Amino acid sequence: MTTSREKKPVAAAPPLYGRVREILDAARAGVARTVNTTQVAANWLVGREIVEEEQRGQRRAGYGARLLAELSARLNAEFGRGYSVDNLEAFRQFYLDYPQLISETVSRKSSAAALALPLEAISGTPSRKSVGDEAWQPGVLHPSLSWSHYRQLLRVGRAEARAFYEIEAIRNAWSVRELSRQAASLLYDRLAKSKDKKGLMRLATHGHEVMQPLDALKDPLVIEFLGLPESPRLVESKLEQALIDNLQTFLLELGKGFAFVSRQERITVDGDHFYIDLVFYHTVLKCYVLIDLKVGKLTHGDLGQIQFYVNYYDRERRTEGDNPTLGVILCPDKNDAVVKYTLGEQQERNIFTSRYQLHLPTEQELERELRRELRQLSSGA
Secondary structure, three states: OOOHHHOOOOOOHHHHHHHHHHHHHHHHHHHHHHHHHHHHHHHHHHHHHHHHHHHHOOOOOOHHHHHHHHHHHHHHHHHOOOOOHHHHHHHHHHHHHOOOOOOHHHHOOOHHHHHOOOHHHHHOOOOOOOOOOOOOOOOOOOOOOOHHHHHHHHOOOOHHHHHHHHHHHHHOOOOHHHHHHHHHOOHHHHHHOOOOHHHHHHHHHHOOOOOOHHHHOOOOEEOHHHOOOOOOOOOHHHHHHHHHHOHHHHHHHHOOOEEEEEEEEEEEEOOEEEEEEEEEEEOOOOEEEEEEEOOOOOOHHHHHHHHHHHHHHHHHOOOOOOOOOEEEEEEOOOOHHHHHHHHOOHHHHOEEEEEEEOOOOOHHHHHHHHHHHHHHHHHHO
């Protein structure tokens, strides 16, 4: 017979612990977010004070440099490290690059009084607002961005590109490291190089939108995170394994909507076996995306192979609700004329080719790529 002392613990304890843990985690995150946002606002207000003081003494030679040096020395003595001349210059630039960061009503108050207000009043938008809300727009304080995020954004010289990275960092919850990588890989320029003026405007005000297959693809695709050297001895199996080993980062580089399905997927036709390197499903376009990896220059045979895979998938794997399958060849080099004459109209419909780079691109490389595309468009006109 079992006594009351021998009864086992109540089974509800683990769920209770889980619920309490969620509360504490949320509270901790909320405190961190509040501290970050307050720090961002404080840095902006310090920048405003510096700019306004400089404007009052703008006719005095060397006033700005001496002002920052004296201010840095006094702040470091009283508040500790963190107020170097370089940091104060960053606060100053922050105010100049983000003049509308804090709501106009708050900005007219004294800096100390502004920081005493609730966060929603400082930012001018509720803390839960996201990119899609009309109340928020690039250039306005957002609680998802820390000072470290803004420091990275300040390194982006063009206002339209900076606004794009700001939107994407919030929408995709980018870490500071990921934001730095995306800016270094010139994501904005890679997406913008084939857009018209209206498309560029939407890119800077709405971020990366996927409305058609071409919007989901980048050319070039930057995969420097694999750490592979550019070598003629690189083989496709090694490239594929490196992508799988770094799948999370690869998905970030592919962009919005890509979900991994399988690798080396076998298809059998009349007893012959074929293998598709990588299979993804695009959750926005509602279609399968088949990726074929090449380590050499693209040939017309490669294009025929991906077309075969796409046709098979459309007939055998595509289900009700799926849009036509897309095929993508990733290669280090390609001849656009071969692509044009092999694929014809299919090039714009369901078969695509994209270069990949094993190193971060330079602006000069992207400029050459843009000129190449313009020549291609001119020859096809």
